[in-house]
Amino acid sequence: MRGTMSDHPNSLMKESWSMLATYVTAIILVFVLTFHLLLESPLSGKSLDATLTFGAATNNLTYYQVVFGLLLLTAVIHGLNGIRAIAVEWLHPKRFRLVLNLIIVILMAFFLAVGTYTLVVVG
Amino acid sequence: MEKVKIDVVRTGGKRATFELKYRKGMTVLDALIEIREQQDSSLAFRHSCRMGICGSCGMTINGLPGLACHTQVSELKTDRVRLEPMHNMQVVRDLVVDILPFFDLHRSVKPFLMRKNIAERDGSDREYKMLQEEVGRFLQFDYCIMCGLCYAACPTAALDPSYTGPQALAQAFRYMADPRDEGWKERIDLLDTSHGVWRCHAAGACSFVCPKDVDPAKAIQMARVEVLKRRVLGKKGRAGSTLITVTEPASRKEGTKAPPFDFPQGDGR
Amino acid sequence: MTEAKRYKAGLLPSLNPLGFNVERWSYALHRATGVILVGYLMAHIFETLQLSGGSGAWSNTMNALHSLGPLEMVGLWIVAGSALYHGANGIRLILNEMFGKLMGKPILPVYPYSPTSLGRDQRVAVWTITLVVLALWVWAGMYLLAGLGVV
Numbered sequence: 001m002r003g004t005m006s007d008h009p010n011s012l013m014k015e016s017w018s019m020l021a022t023y024v025t026a027i028i029l030v031f032v033l034t035f036h037l038l039l040e041s042p043l044s045g046k047s048l049d050a051t052l053t054f055g056a057a058t059n060n061l062t063y064y065q066v067v068f069g070l071l072l073l074t075a076v077i078h079g080l081n082g083i084r085a086i087a088v089e090w091l092h093p094k095r096f097r098l099v100l101n102l103i104i105v106i107l108m109a110f111f112l113a114v115g116t117y118t119l120v121v122v123g
Numbered sequence: 124m125e126k127v128k129i130d131v132v133r134t135g136g137k138r139a140t141f142e143l144k145y146r147k148g149m150t151v152l153d154a155l156i157e158i159r160e161q162q163d164s165s166l167a168f169r170h171s172c173r174m175g176i177c178g179s180c181g182m183t184i185n186g187l188p189g190l191a192c193h194t195q196v197s198e199l200k201t202d203r204v205r206l207e208p209m210h211n212m213q214v215v216r217d218l219v220v221d222i223l224p225f226f227d228l229h230r231s232v233k234p235f236l237m238r239k240n241i242a243e244r245d246g247s248d249r250e251y252k253m254l255q256e257e258v259g260r261f262l263q264f265d266y267c268i269m270c271g272l273c274y275a276a277c278p279t280a281a282l283d284p285s286y287t288g289p290q291a292l293a294q295a296f297r298y299m300a301d302p303r304d305e306g307w308k309e310r311i312d313l314l315d316t317s318h319g320v321w322r323c324h325a326a327g328a329c330s331f332v333c334p335k336d337v338d339p340a341k342a343i344q345m346a347r348v349e350v351l352k353r354r355v356l357g358k359k360g361r362a363g364s365t366l367i368t369v370t371e372p373a374s375r376k377e378g379t380k381a382p383p384f385d386f387p388q389g390d391g392r
Numbered sequence: 393m394t395e396a397k398r399y400k401a402g403l404l405p406s407l408n409p410l411g412f413n414v415e416r417w418s419y420a421l422h423r424a425t426g427v428i429l430v431g432y433l434m435a436h437i438f439e440t441l442q443l444s445g446g447s448g449a450w451s452n453t454m455n456a457l458h459s460l461g462p463l464e465m466v467g468l469w470i471v472a473g474s475a476l477y478h479g480a481n482g483i484r485l486i487l488n489e490m491f492g493k494l495m496g497k498p499i500l501p502v503y504p505y506s507p508t509s510l511g512r513d514q515r516v517a518v519w520t521i522t523l524v525v526l527a528l529w530v531w532a533g534m535y536l537l538a539g540l541g542v543v
Contacts, residue, residue, distance in 0.1 A: 015321045016354040023490045026482050033479065037472075041535065048535065052454060054447040061443065072437075079430040086423070088317055089283040090403060097317065115437050121444035186411045210400040220399065263498045278419060281406035284398065300498075325488045326419035327510050328412050336505030341495045344509070348492040 018081060025078040032071040039064075058122050065123040072115040080108050124202050129154050131166065132207040133217045139163070145196065151204060152180055152191035155218075167217040175334055178270030182218050183207040188272035188332045209275035225271050228288045232295035232313055237306025251303045261300035264293050264342045266335045273329035273339050285318040289329035292320055293339035296346040307353075315350050323347075413510055414518050422481050425474035432471045465536045472532040473525070480521040487517070 170180040180191040212220035238244040273289040330340040442453040487493040496508025
């Protein structure tokens with residue numbers, strides 16, 4: 001009899017925790033992303049070209065380092081968790097769920113590392 | 124409308140078109156029975172009660188899941204009716220699908236009352252009493268006829284064959300909300316899996332097609348709230364005590380009379 | 393379900409909302425915009441990394457992007473629309489999924505049926521989001537596509 005696809009009994013992370021991470025990062029993202037877009041929008045008083053100059057970009061990253069750090073963290077977690085959800089549904093891995101989770105965690109760590117490097121060097 | 128054309132997707136993807144004389148009040152099931160009796164006796168489809176209570180005649184009617192007995196030809200607003208098997212299920216023959224895996228999903232959520240004291244459950248000499256407002260918390264979800272239309276409509280079920288499905292998840296919540304049930308802990312673990320309640324994305328297609336207004340989308344979101352409360356807030360106890368209170372619960376003191384209770388009703392259309 | 397072939401199941405059917413309720417359309421759009429945004433996020437992280445290489449590296453990156461011509465701004469416009477829709481609809485989904493709001497209460501069904509989860513509250517939210525996002529997207533389009541810079 002086939003039933004619900006039970007996770008491994010010793011799974012360290014119940015699906016509810018990963019979904020909670022998705023929800024919490026989503027709420028934070030709404031605020032930090034709005035802030036980020038407003039910085040680049042006409043409402044900041046600058047033209048689009050002016051916001052894309054080296055000076056303007058590095059200034060933003062320096063002055064708002066914490067906000068951009070939060071943006072990086074929440075965007076990577078939320079985005080890659082979403083990709084994981086699509087992968088779980090589309091590929092519905094039976095034996096390789098752990099492999100999928102590991103791949104996602106590695107990708108998260110990679111993009112977080114790249115983004116953090118930028119923030120540290122520029123900031 | 125004088126004539127109606129019924130296009131049926133048959134086994135192997137072949138299409139067969141039948142033409143019938145339209146009669147006022149004709150349902151899709153009436154048309155199929157007439158086709159089988161007068162034109163092609165090999166046409167296979169399920170039906171039983173012909174009154175929208177058994178859930179046997181589910182199929183895809185002009186692109187949407189529906190009960191053949193419950194769908195008037197006139198309400199489709201066209202004289203061309205396209206019939207296909209229900210989506211997301213394996214076809215047995217013509218419009219008949221393999222419904223057993225769907226029933227397996229239902230069984231997997233343990234759709235029965237779980238009591239800790241088995242002797243008391245099996246040997247009790249009295250019924251379990253419930254207040255009307257306690258019944259009101261889950262009664263809507265109890266009207267499910269297991270027709271499978273919600274599963275056929277669900278986008279996650281289309282993508283993920285391991286997904287528990289809206290019907291089973293709604294029934295899991297129905298039992299969680301039942302004040303007589305003591306199996307909330309087991310049900311939370313059944314729901315909180317990779318292919319359980321978290322794979323629902325609130326598309327609402329299940330509630331859109333449900334012929335009995337069971338509103339599985341609502342049940343699933345309420346189930347998610349319960350799962351989150353227990354995992355995150357560490358709340359214990361059955362769902363019934365934390366759900367939306369329909370009215371003020373009556374005192375349980377012996378001899379106290381419960382206040383009169385009016386079920387909140389759907390507003391119809 | 394077994395891995396045997398299920399009728400009209402799969403990725404494309406799951407994203408096909410034809411004939412269904414507006415919430416199913418919003419599911420398909422939410423998924424599509426999410427994928428677009430993840431793709432953009434990954435590219436954007438690498439683009440921003442060029443800032444650490446100094447103004448020369450950054451200029452090269454900007455020139456490479458400008459060489460795409462109108463595609464650059466059209467692509468940004470699509471990403472902007474995706475972000476607007478995904479964020480706004482996401483708020484509605486958080487209310488639905490995390491708090492159980494906009495779904496209505498359990499009722500006694502009365503024929504003809506009208507599920508409360510697809511009722512007035514939900515529809516008002518869906519259409520408000522749609523209209524607000526469309527308005528902001530048009531504004532973003534004027535900013536990005538028409539070269540209107542300063543307010």
